[in-house]
Amino acid sequence: MLTTNPFDDDHLREECGVFGIYGHPEAAALTALGLHALQHRGQEAAGIVAHDGDVFHNHRDLGHVEDCFGSESIIRKLKGAAAVGHVRYSTTGETLLRNVQPLFAEMEFGGLALAHNGNLTNTNVLRRSLVKRGCLFQSTTDTEVIIHLIAISLYTSVEDRLIDALRQIEGAYSLTCLTKDGVMGVRDPLGIRPLVLGKLDGAWCLASETCAFDIIGAEFVRDVEPGEIVVISATGLRSLKPFAIKQRRFCIFEYIYFARPDSIMEGTSVYDVRKRIGAQLARESAVDADVIIPVPDSGVPAAIGYAAQAGIPFELGIIRNHYVGRTFIQPTDRTRHVGVKMKHNPNRHAIEGKRVVLVDDSIVRGTTSRKIVEMVRQAGASEVHMRISSPPTNHCCYFGIDTPEREKLLAARYDVDGMAKLIGVDSLAFISLDGLYKAVGEEARNPAAPQYCDACFTGDYPIMPTDYADQLSDPKQLSLLGEAGK
Numbered sequence: 457m458l459t460t461n462p463f464d465d466d467h468l469r470e471e472c473g474v475f476g477i478y479g480h481p482e483a484a485a486l487t488a489l490g491l492h493a494l495q496h497r498g499q500e501a502a503g504i505v506a507h508d509g510d511v512f513h514n515h516r517d518l519g520h521v522e523d524c525f526g527s528e529s530i531i532r533k534l535k536g537a538a539a540v541g542h543v544r545y546s547t548t549g550e551t552l553l554r555n556v557q558p559l560f561a562e563m564e565f566g567g568l569a570l571a572h573n574g575n576l577t578n579t580n581v582l583r584r585s586l587v588k589r590g591c592l593f594q595s596t597t598d599t600e601v602i603i604h605l606i607a608i609s610l611y612t613s614v615e616d617r618l619i620d621a622l623r624q625i626e627g628a629y630s631l632t633c634l635t636k637d638g639v640m641g642v643r644d645p646l647g648i649r650p651l652v653l654g655k656l657d658g659a660w661c662l663a664s665e666t667c668a669f670d671i672i673g674a675e676f677v678r679d680v681e682p683g684e685i686v687v688i689s690a691t692g693l694r695s696l697k698p699f700a701i702k703q704r705r706f707c708i709f710e711y712i713y714f715a716r717p718d719s720i721m722e723g724t725s726v727y728d729v730r731k732r733i734g735a736q737l738a739r740e741s742a743v744d745a746d747v748i749i750p751v752p753d754s755g756v757p758a759a760i761g762y763a764a765q766a767g768i769p770f771e772l773g774i775i776r777n778h779y780v781g782r783t784f785i786q787p788t789d790r791t792r793h794v795g796v797k798m799k800h801n802p803n804r805h806a807i808e809g810k811r812v813v814l815v816d817d818s819i820v821r822g823t824t825s826r827k828i829v830e831m832v833r834q835a836g837a838s839e840v841h842m843r844i845s846s847p848p849t850n851h852c853c854y855f856g857i858d859t860p861e862r863e864k865l866l867a868a869r870y871d872v873d874g875m876a877k878l879i880g881v882d883s884l885a886f887i888s889l890d891g892l893y894k895a896v897g898e899e900a901r902n903p904a905a906p907q908y909c910d911a912c913f914t915g916d917y918p919i920m921p922t923d924y925a926d927q928l929s930d931p932k933q934l935s936l937l938g939e940a941g942k
């Protein structure tokens with residue numbers, strides 16, 4: 457029996473994007489362009505901090521990149537050949553101007569700007585002890601903890617202070633940092649969130665995804681390695697690896713949903729992976745049908761793969777209105793429901809009288825699927841089957857994707873049949889966990905040391921999420937395999 461309506465929720469699911477560039481006269485303009493390409497990673501706020509060799513300049517605001525950096529005069533003020541930028545979707549700390557990143561602080565060694573993608577899982581513990589030591593927090597983000605740890609470190613060099621701070625934090629973090637001497641890129645020891653390195657006209661750049669390099673014409677050089685710090689300064693690029701090597705646990709959900717399909721992650725095209733997932737899904741859960749229809753946008757590549765494998769025509773049976781934001785960014789349940797209707801419209805011509813297979817990447821609360829299925833039935837489909845290119849989202853993410861509380865996740869409340877009934881489909885199937893691993897190029901999931909972070913499906917958290925331990929309904933699900941990511 458339901459105690460809450462599973463379609464009610466005002467928690468959203470997104471994450472953040474970071475960018476950095478050193479040694480280019482148009483650093484701020486290129487950062488703004490890079491952030492444009494990363495807009496899908498965070499739509500609440502955007503910020504850029506630049507350094508002109510003497511002074512730091514910063515502009516941070518709430519809204520989309522276009523709203524924050526659409527005016528040339530703002531970009532002109534962000535002088536200098538080095539810059540870092542951020543697009544935010546909050547995981548810790550509200551949507552307030554003072555939480556907009558990059559965060560900036562004056563330190564003993566000069567200014568430091570910090571942009572963070574990910575989520576720290578021991579923020580509360582650290583924050584309490586820092587406050588007791590007299591640290592004055594300016595924001596309510598997890599990210600600010602890193603700033604204070606750097607500020608109070610007893611080491612002298614910025615790099616040593618940064619390493620000292622990183623040794624104390626737990627969780628997921630891909631960072632770009634700006635000081636008067638250069639730009640640094642950092643990836644946590646498990647490599648949960650992405651970070652890539654590129655080059656443009658001799659200038660090094662860093663970004664969450666390669667699509668940010670494409671927009672500025674930069675060449676993709678390589679992924680920043682898990683646990684690696686790249687230090688970019690007037691003397692060139694240095695790579696530091698101060699942490700013990702761990703089994704990498706890249707977020708598998710980046711492949712399924714989060715990243716842009718034109719990005720290359722960990723050496724693999726996101727688009728190709730999505731098509732392979734779709735093909736695997738078709739092998740696992742074939743159904744007689746007349747047409748394969750993607751739920752746009754994220755469902756499209758998987759549906760292409762599914763249709764090719766099944767030998768069933770692919771049709772655009774749902775048309776997406778691109779002038780409406782992502783479902784998740786609607787702040788209240790009421791507006792989210794309206795958002796789903798505004799966003800998708802059935803293409804009756806491709807649907808009427810047909811047995812339809814809808815392909816989407818995930819079911820979180822079920823809001824989207826329920827509306828879409830209703831729409832497709834109203835447009836005259838004779839049967840509606842749903843195929844999902846991820847396993848059921850059954851657990852919360854504490855590492856940078858802001859999924860709702862577990863009780864709001866449809867898969868945590870119902871088995872597949874129960875979900876099918878609620879959504880109103882004739883059949884529902886999800887890709888298997890091993891099928892997913894095959895599609896990303898592994899033989900199978902190694903349960904003793906999983907190759908990816910798949911905690912949202914398995915509850916097998918790569919590190920103990922200290923701050924959230926009480927929210928975990930079954931502590932036995934915790935895998936302490938990776939120990940704290942230090």
Ligand SMILES: O=P(O)(O)OC[C@H]1O[C@H](OP(=O)(O)OP(=O)(O)O)[C@H](O)[C@@H]1O
Pocket residue numbers: 713751752753754755782783784816817818819820821822823824825
């Ligand atoms: O079960 P729910 O809580 O409704 O969430 C799942 C839906 O949300 C995502 O789409 P999104 O709105 O982000 O659009 P996109 O596919 O264009 O990214 C995802 O692709 C699903 O369609």
Ligand SMILES: NC(=O)CC[C@H](N)C(=O)O
Pocket residue numbers: 470471472473544545546547548549557572573574575576597598599856857
């Ligand atoms: N989604 C993210 O990566 C968010 C970064 C950081 N935890 C914040 O809330 O600002």
